[in-house]
Amino acid sequence: MSGRVLPILIVLLAIMLFWYAAAIWMNAPWQSMLYARAGLLDVPVQQFVLDSWAQDKPVLPAPHQVFGEIWNAAIAIAPTSRRSLAYHAWITLSGTLFGFVLGTALGIALAVAIVHNDAANRSLMPWIIASQTVPILAVAPMVVVGFGAVGVTGLLPKALISMYLSFFPVVVGMVKGLRTPETIQLDLLQTYNATPWQVFAKLRWPAAMPFLFASMKVGIAISLIGAVVGELSNNAGGGLGVRLLTGSYNGQTVQIWAALFIAAALAAVLVIAVGVLERLVNARMGARPI
Amino acid sequence: MSQLQYYLALVAGGLCAAGLALSFATPLETALLLKAFLALGFLSLLRFALPLSLWADGAIAALGAVAVLAGLAALDPAPAFFWMALIATWLFAWLFVERLAAAIRAGRATGFGMVIPLVFGVSILLFWEVVTRGAHVPQVILPPPSQVWTRLIASLPTLWADFQQTFLKAVLAGYIMGCAAGFAVAILVDRSPFLKAGLLPIGNFVSALPIIGIAPIMVMWFGFDWQSKAAVVVAMTFFPMLVNTVSGLNAASSIERDLMRTYAANYWQTLFKLRLPAAAPFIFNALKINSTLALIGAIVAEFFGTPIVGMGFRISTEVGRLNIDLVWAEIAMAAVAGSAFYGVIALVERSVTFWHPSVRGRA
Structure with missing residues (x-):
């Protein structure tokens, strides 16, 4: 069993990592524009990365944002609501x-x-x-x-x-x-x-x-x-x-x-x-x- | 004569008799052809006394089709005997097909295999035309085929522009890129059993997902023009190609691979001379699946935003304006394009995999 599950897990992990990296890369232009508008210069890399994963309308949302939205919209709201x-x-x-x-x-x-x-x-x-x-x-x-x-x-x-x-x-x-x-x-x-x-x-x-x-x-x-x-x-x-x-x-x-x-x-x-x-x-x- | 044929002949003849009796209520000269058909159908009941050729049934059915179409204009509102004639026409066509199939099976009629599906298609068109016009079905629900045809001829330039935008640009570009990418990744993955064990279940799983849903995302990423549609098509065609190619590359048996080893063939020689040819049926299977998927992907992606041209755009806007005949014309074109696309791939498959049992068996 583990011989079959392990490769799948590794590939899934790779996809996840790739996704996070792609999210930084694809959201970067908008994020730097936001910083430029706010007048912020030389933002630390760590801050930049975290911000690009937490945009409101990102080009590519990070996985945790998607799962957060699923949690908020599917489980936290009463299922009879039209927003659910x-x-x-x-x-x-x-x-x-x-x-x-x-x-x-x-x-x-x-x-x-x-x-x-x-x-x-x-x-x-x-x-x-x-x-x-x-x-x-x-x-x-x-x-x-x-x-x-x-x-x-x-x-x-x-x-x-x-x-x-x-x-x-x-x-x-x-x-x-x-x-x-x-x-x-x-x-x-x-x-x-x-x-x-x-x-x-x-x-x-x-x-x-x-x-x-x-x-x-x-x-x-x-x-x-x-x-x-x-x-x-x-x-x-x-x-x-x-x-x-x-x-x-x-x-x-x-x-x-x-x-x-x-x-x-x-x-x-x-x-x-x-x-x-x-x-x-x-x-x-x-x-x-x- | 089988039981089914017996009852078909009986009911068809009886309907004609009843229709003929009812038709005497109208003046003789209206819809003369229809009455002639009903009389002939009634006379066909004589078949129980003396044998009637199956081609006679076909001729009666054809006469019925012409008579019903001609009667459509003369009789309005359509009386009961008109509908009886329509049903009798259908029954005669059915009887004809039933007898022809039996004759082909017995080896008495060869070379008529194509007639049966054709009769079925023509019957459907006839029924559609007569019911929509005879019963005054609102055009919003279903326009008659003749109206769709005139509309198609009248709006050829629009249709051609849509075809160019959707098929020649989005579908073909996406299809080629998606299939090529799936193929290349399959070749790469094939070298590593670990990757194969990891990617294949995921690929299989993703193939079952509603990938079409990424259309709005692709429209955001790649803009309104055909590039975003091509991207959707790439995503839709990639996984079937990947999965099929990988399983195709495993199709060569170990005895054949051992033979290549005894020839001291290296990896690439084995790949090109043994494993890729052996994988060809699988690859063509994916190409065929993808040909339909690609068209669907491009059309649905256009529902999410396009420049003002394209098959999906035209369908969704003309539906909103209740020009249903133009929508049907568009669908007819999509159907022809899809079938032709599929047919071309099937032809190429036949010439490339001529050695495969499924092709070899046919003449």
Whole structure:
């Protein structure tokens, strides 16, 4: 274990050091301008460094500023307040999960149709692949505004964007997974006089589980991206995307970085949660632990 | 005839019969073509007595598409039999595709593999056009494809300027820099197992993060012009390239490496003659993933501020002005550009990794 963790820790430490150094370097011009305005000459280096790590709107905030902002905005404030990051994270999370569930359901349904019907396979598959070369995130503002025009706001437009992004890995993975049973296994079920439904429930579906979870890990990560981008077009709704946008309008870099870190943490938690679910399901289905 | 085909034929013919009966309420000369289609569809029920070629189904579906489009102008508001004709057209197209797929499978029709996805695409366009115009869907929600097309033709100069700004400048520059940087770092990291053990999990983790969120920061650092978009694209494309190249460099088996050792090949010879070619499928995989990511990154980064040109800028402002047809034109262009970008990389991959089983199997 330590053989695997140590290199990661060292690399993380290196990134941290690099970040602090970069923060000095990138904030230096503004800091020296501040000193020049205040008429301060030959400031000691130590003072200069500390000041450049403590600016109000730094070009690159130092890590401790970002974590301080996360602490202030996510934990110290009541989560019901609109200023709380936890509140915005919750909005994004609910959109992500809703879209992810829709996308996974759509993906599984399409995969089942594709595996069982030759015409569906031939007509849908090329378009599904082509659908992903479309930069769908560009459509996000239109979806949000279009639905807003007919009075549908809030969770659904965001969730639809997430759905569009997350259904693709699920379709591709599930088509592969549902086709993994070999002819010999299908033949065996035929000798048992199994109905098509039994073939599906007892052979194809269990065989597709590893593929489903691998796809779901990809899907949930991009469905978070979809939710964040969907929020960019709906300022009133709140969410991490709105925090990014308002931060960018007001030059609040610390706020942007804090929202970014929360989004990253959310992504990590979601991917890990899918991993845990995978382990539970595998244990339940009697798969041998790998 | 399979069960599904049987029911499709039955329902399509029955719908045509019902539509034909309803259409007698209107004077004979209105929408004559539509009535002809309904009559023909009704007659297709004779297939249960004498066999009907699958191409006849295709012809009926095509006639239905033309008739429905022609009837759109004549019949307003659209009566019930019009919608029945639309659904019947869809069913005939489905039946045609179903039978063609079966024929291809049985080896009776070769060289028609492309027809099936095409029929599906055309059906979607037809449905979109007819429903938006026939049911008077507000333009704000969904403009019909014909309107998008005229708008696209009318505003070609704007679209070209946006394409230049977003694709030729931001996407290509960022894509090349990001992929090259990821590749170079992967080669460097590859020499040190320690760095590899440290960087790979982090790279994998960062690949799953919403990197797109750094867009506002990049806009602050690099200004409003294309450089900031290119920076976002670099950040988005770097990690997939890094992770894929590193795992690709491990793809050569130890027996092949041992062979290179027996030839007394040095590190660089092994790298260029064995390991990089072996890594090519992985590298192309990253290039393909990145081609979509790059376009997304550049467009979304433009939501955070641009000079007044660019695909993302145009989309977000025209949405605000409710010019949805122009937005769709922009999206269509982005889709074509994205598909072409992807297609070019896939073609290069085929010629470079001609030896790989996934390419070799195809004709």
